[in-house]
Amino acid sequence: MLYIIIPVFNRWRYTRACLDSLRAQTNQDFRVIVVDDGSTDETAAALARAYPEVEVVTGDGNLFWTAGVNRGIERALALGADRVLTLNNDVLTAPDFVAQMLTTAAQRPTAVLGALEFDADTGQAIYGGERLDFRTNTRHDLLDVLPPSQRTGLHPVTYLPGRGLLIPKAVIDKIGLFDEQRLPHYLADFDYTSVARRAGFPVYCNYDAQLSTYPEESGQTLTRKHRSAKGYYQHLFGIRGGGNMVNFTHFALKNCPAPYLPYFLLNGYARRLVGYFLH
Structure with missing residues (x-):
């Protein structure tokens, strides 16, 4: 059984739209677990009232993304999951999203799978996976090269984001859960899928499984819209900072081949120091 894990904190309107898109799936062979990390809006009451089929795991407001996902995965495994799929609440799944994921999972039972993403407002494809050259710290976006x-x-x-990420139980059995101690929020998804790939599990972006996102609502985008000294510090060191230097260091030490590590670190630090002002 597939269990879909959705960590949430407030923003009920997004969660409701996400759950409605799951209710509209052509294949309903899945269960949903929402990890509500201490929401202060109507999330808890609305889930209980309008979505009784959803399993709810509650947190105290200090889980952040990684621990929230981990608590959801733990609950899914206790309920008998043989694969899980992590999904952000500000995502809309195409009607055949689950069907396409399960069809591919049956054909590639050990593969970690991501999805082709579109901008929910414009309908443009915005993310189709990437390959990272650790030698030069250069990202190659597949949408730039695939007609x-x-x-x-x-x-x-090389790795995948957690917004629409299917993980077979065999992967969890071998490499464990997401690294909530070193990567409590950002980069935990890229790290996990990179570790899985290095452990011998194929990692693919599944272009037949599609979803829509709101890129302007990401924490990194919102932080950069209102640049300030405080915002710069949060960008570099805050737990939700998209350029968090400590998180990047952990990712590099865990995933970059040793011969390329010095340049990879220096280049990455430089990009984070100036990147806040360039986007």
């Missing part, structure tokens, strides 16, 4: 006619099927990638 529309080739945006189908599976494409191998």
Whole structure:
């Protein structure tokens, strides 16, 4: 059984739209677990009233993304999950999203799978996976090189984000849960999928499974819209900071091949120090 894990903190309107898109799936062979990390809006009451089929795990407001996902995965495994799928609450799944994921999972039972993402407002494809050259710390976005006619099927990638990420139980059994101690929020998803790939599990972006997101609502985007000294510090060191230097260091030490590590670290630090002002 597939269990879909959705960590949430407030923003009920997004959660409701996400759950409604799951209710509209052509394949209903899944269960949903929402990890409500101490929401102060109507989330708890609305879930109980309008979505009784959803299993709810509650937190005290200090889980953040990684621990929230981990608590959801632990609950899913206790309920008998043989695969889990992490999903952000500000995501809308295409009607055949689950069907496409499960079809591919049946064909590639040990593969970690991500999805092709579109901008919910414009309908434009915005993320189709990437490959990272650790030697030069250079990202290669697959959407930049794949013509529309080739945006189908599976494409191998270096890592994947957690917004629409299918993980077989075999992966969890071998490498454990997400690294909530060193990567409590950002980079935990890229780290986990990179570790899985290095452990021998194929990692693909599944272009046949599609979802829509709101890129302007990401924490990194919102922080950069209102630049300030405080925002700069949060960007570099805050737990939700998209350029968090400590998180990047942990990611690099865990995933970058040793011969390339010095340059990878220096280049990454430089990009984070100036990147806040360039986007």
